[in-house]
Amino acid sequence: MHKGLIVQKFGGSSVADVKRIQNVAKRVVSYKKKGYDLVVVVSALGDTTDELVELAGKINPEPSEREMDMLLSTGEQISVALLAMAIHKLGQEAISFTGAQVGIITDSSHTRARIIKINADKIKEELSKGKIVIVAGFQGVTLTHDITTLGRGGSDLTAVALAKELLACECEIYTDVEGIYTADPRIERKARKINAITYDEMLEMASLGAQVMQARSVEVAKKFNVPIHVRSSFSNNQGTLIIKEVKRMEDVVVSGITLDKTEAKITICNVPDRPGVAAKIFGELSGAGISVDMIVQNVSHLRQTDISFTVKKAEFSKAIKLAKRVASGIGAGDVLEDVDIARVSVVGVGMKSHPGVAAGMFDTLAKHKINIEMISTSDISISCIIKRKFAKTAVRALHEKFGLSK
Ligand code: ASP
Ligand code: MG
Secondary structure, eight states, X not given: OOOOEEEEEEOGGGGSSHHHHHHHHHHHHHHHHTTOEEEEEEOOSTTHHHHHHHHHHHHOSSOOHHHHHHHHHHHHHHHXXXXXXXXXXTTOOEEEEOTTTTTEEEOSOTTSOOEEEEOTHHHHHHHHTTOEEEEETTEEEOTTSOEEEOSTTTHHHHHXXXXXXXXXXXXXXXXXXXXXXXXXXXXXXXXXXXSEEEHHHHHHHHHTTOOSSOHHHHHHHHHHTOXXXXXXXXXXXXXXXXXXXOOOSSOOSOOXXXXXXXXXXXXXXXXXXXXXXXXXXXXXXXXXXXXXXXXXXXXXXXXXXXXXXXXXXXGHHHHHHHHHHHHHHHTOOOEEEEOSEEEEEEEOGGGGTXXXXXXXXXXXXXXXXXXXXXEEEETTEEEEEEEGGGHHHHHHHHHHHTTTTO
């Protein structure tokens, strides 16, 4: 009867209200009855984390990161307790734990802590007593007992890390959509669910705006080869498998189109073209904890050049202030800002062996009279920064162009 261990993670929308929590409990119990050992990771109910972030902002617009972790980690503590109660109601044994209680040890970079190690003894002990173990997602604790969180969407990481540590046979990520799609189905009605996708493609898609899984968690899954199944908590349908290699009948060049509207663009004009200037600009930004994404430097005319880069909107006001200061310090010109941008990307491992994807992408955007403001590439993706108002048109056009609607 003993079938091995499954880690199941339920996102906020899967536990948004009483009925949904009861549904999750039913699903978990049905797996238990099939003979699986279960470790269940839960996110905070619905939009709790966003609400807590907002609340903190009203108290102090620049809250301490340590206190932020203290606050945000409460969301998951609520869900695990409620889920345990719901499972008890169904007559099964279950026990809930915080990240600290099950020994998820992290470094001390608050709000984006990294997991150092997991002491899974406590979980194993409870599993051996036949209990369903429920663990609060998104949180850990430092060696000096400070509560930390693992970055937004971090419950995925908790689940993947536990699956690795406990040698689970599968890590199921339950969400409110049926899996990973070729494009956001809310934008492109013809988007299709992908049956299987590689870690690399998923990582690229997650980093480029597909919101279903936290990018960091995919990185860890890839590193330790943890098989993931992303699926809906509202149906029993097969979702998307995320695995090392996907054997496809026919060549797939592009696997999906992603859209990211969370960035803004800053341009520093007339930057003196001499060694050390870029180091100065980006050194200052990184020193302030601002991560820069796409960077473009133009060719220089008359020993001056323009440098454009994108940052997360959340860090935009900090970044623009700093850019203005650095610009005047190095004798550069105006600093321009554009918050109405979007990044549209095409992703696919098949690109490595098929030339012409970039040309196809640019051509498609041109046909729709969409101007490309910045371009960046990796070996399995091409991204363009465009005006935000063209975002949907671009996604639909590229979805069609690369034959993803079929
Ligand atoms: N509740 C946290 C968040 O919203 C963690 C998660 O949902 O995975 O970011
Ligand atoms: Mg969440």
